[in-house]
Amino acid sequence: MGEVVGVRMSAPPGDGRLPHMNHCDTGDERQGSGPCEGGVVDLLEGLRASLHAKIERLLRMPLVATIPEVTTQPAPHAADPGADVWEALIAATQNLASTSPAPSPAAWREDPDDGSALVRITLDYDDLWRGREKEVRDLFLNTVESPVAFLTDAQKLLLERSPREFLTLDPMPEDVELLDFETERVGTSERVVAIRVTRMPEGRRHLRHVAIVPNLVPLQRQLHALKVLEERSDDGCLTPLRCLLGCDDPARLATRAPSDAPSPLPIFADERLDEFQRACVAHAMESPHFAVIQGPPGSGKTTVIASILRRAVARGERVLVVSSTHVAVDNVVEKITPGPDEASAPLVVQSLPVRFAARQRKLSPRALDYWVGAKKQRRGATIATRVQRCLSESVSIASALYAIEDAKSVGVAPLSTAVAACDDVLCGTPIGVLSYESVKLAAPGAFDLLVVDEVSKLTLAEFLAVAVKARRWVLVGDPEQLPPYNDIEENGVTLDGVLDARLELACSVGALVARCQPAERDSLRLVVAASDPASVAAVIAAHLAAVAARNESPLVVALADATEVRAGVIVCLPEEVEGAVQRLSRHEGASPASSRDRSAFVHLLVERGLAVPRPATLSGVRLVEARHRSPAQLFEASFNLFHALPWSRRSGHPLRLAAARVGLQRALPSAKALAALTHGPEPWCEAMREALVGHIALRFAVNTVSVYDWLTGMPAEHFDVAPLHKLSGLSRGALCEAVRPFVGTLKKQYRMHRSLSALPRAMFYFGEALLDARADSADSSGVMLVHVEPHAEDARESNRAEADAVERMIKLVSTHRASRGERASIMVLTPYRAQEALLKTRLEALDVEVCTLDRCQGREADYVFISLVRGRATAFLDMPKRWNVALTRARTGLVLVGDLDAYRAEAQRARSEARRRVGGVSPSHPTMSLLARIIEGYDALGQTMKRAS
């Protein structure tokens, strides 16, 4: 099936068809149809195409750096002047065969303390230059704690010529874990110049290169799962998953309403479940296919999961427990295994989980006791210790024998081995657990039950990769907390097969214009490198005319027509880029007002698939990075709206989403652009545009919508903007109906003091969950708001004044508690990594956990401090789910630190403006940022207000 359009339409006159449409034809005769309207939604094909696109992207990405060497040429073997030609050739050959120069000793430096190695590297930025200094740095940043490969010359050649073949090498080149890297400033860029790895690789004499090799395993496993589901149409246990993909009829699902359950839930005397928890456990045990449990913060999800595991194991079932975060997996392991003070706990099956992970360092100390890795493990020793404790308590000779044990003796301990062989409960991340041998080799449906925690963070493909191994699925999550991570560059690449390269250029220009401040649009200087400049210039101009007002659109010309142009968009061939850049460059000597001033630079946008030589006039040229191009921007804006609009509609609180809407409109293809590209008639172009938007919606859904939403229904009724309005056509209505009887919510919360739960309950759960169940003491607790004046010199994503204030307050709290002999856990949250790094440095000596908002889900502490950093909200900060998570981590006290007056002023302005517009009557919900609303809400609840001195 064609990638772009599944329609049969009368061809437009002339060269009207987009090249990639030539082989698409699904037989759907209706004009304007796309994958989301009528017909059969080819979800499977959309998933498969997305995964292939991501694999291709990774294969283009192996980054290879060179380890610098010193050329030490040995003295050439001198040929005898009287020798004949043959002897002279032999002498020359001997010179060539001399020992290769070893890399300079300075390139490698081993740390004698910890055995780590510092390796100097060089990267050919001239070759990589396409704006990739930042991409390169980000790639190294994302590779910390992952392996890098050390290569010989031959291996490097193979990797560059054929990454697929390289990945099949056996044995694979040696890889060593990357600990850190060093950079140097070159001009305005930061270049990676050295890496630190955990140890010196072996055989380094022959190693000339270090590479970040893409890990295709997760994507390959997801593809494999799709293949299994497609091929096994007669495998009844996979029918529910096939229904999820739209490959099977939900009418085939076994139906059993909860009231028809054959037996009541067994009661365990030591178990305490509230009525909502009990109902959810019952659903999980009774459902013949899916059970879904919504678990708001502190509602006892882990307790419920433990209860489900206990009952499943009692039935003799084998269970997989997965979550996309290690924290959540470890929480479950800690819940089901005995604590340090339960010395000789019974060796019941559910207390013997296998905690599988490739690396130990991501695990909590208690989960580590049950860790099994690819080559090492600690679980065996833990089980042997538990067996020892049990025997010592019950067998009279045991203690005396253990007292004289020869710890070095080898042999198979029969009891410990038998107990350790029990792997009925396997825990890990969805992809990680698939590396465990008995899971990897297991047939589809081999496991009786799969429990997925934090399922709202899992996409469809990630879920299916592990779900095929089970025959029943319990999904635990909260759609009001964080969704799947939206890597906009990775997801954007899935639109390569949807958007023609020239069309994508036009949409990217639209996206760039949308991001410019109004004052910047007239002075925007953009060079577009294209294969057909005249055609592309026309498409861009048509697109901008369609999506932007005239006075908002820059001039767009081909280079040949750009003699007098000093600002605007010049379209040229790749080899003409240098000239175009010079045309638009400022006079020498002028320097940009600031690095944030877009008009200060000439931007370069390169057509997908084209290579452009680095212009000599480097300074002042900025490549448009992938994340600013239309595919990535489509994903970003759609994502923000998808997660903000339903809350906004339901709460009646309008958020400032106009920028996202405008951005979407300009980044989506327009009918006029299609007309300029294909010269097709208007109705045809309109229909084509609708079909493209449908395909974009499908890609968005399969790559960012969580499996929770797929199973319970996407909130499509709230979406009035393209491409989200197409999502209603993707819903799994019949399947959702079949699952509905087995959907439950844990409505009570046990974490927060009642003063902390009030605002989140009202704002994010509309009073329907987060009901207080804690027996609160009279201790003081609550929310404290601390205003901190901003400093002009602070960067956008770090704030030293706030870090100072947080440090002072935490020291006070710690001292006060210590003087009373109390220990309180403290956590500090912030939206930005830069501030996280600053706070970690400041608070290093204190026992305080610091993390970003996006990584705090699943964690909790007695006291939580949130450093806001900015006094002005952004789309990133305007996500309700992010703040729901942040504001529900604290058990006793929550402290918000930031430029609160700025948010209060914003709220005041919004209310005044709204009053003015409605003739003096104050509307209940004027438009303001979410943070302004939150602070207003806490102020209204009468929280303590402080000013930082």
Next chain:
Amino acid sequence: MIPSKHDRHEKPRPGRAEIETLCILHALAAGACTAVELDARLGLRSGRSRHVDEAVGPLVTAGWVAREHDALRCTEAGREHLRARLLRYGLAGPDVV
């Protein structure tokens, strides 16, 4: 003189494998029982027979434990083995076997 680690006067010490084997034999020496009962005698309290069923396999092969229908029994060879090993480790006594 520094004693050699090969000094034949050094006291013998059991490894973990042997300790667990002797504990199983000791628990069975008190009388035949099912695997679930043996699980309880050993203090494992797993509530099932699986661990014990697997663990006694090598002991059955060695002839120290016999399976009789649902029950497990310590054989005479098993008792003798237990007695000899405990004696070796200085643990023989009226409360042992």
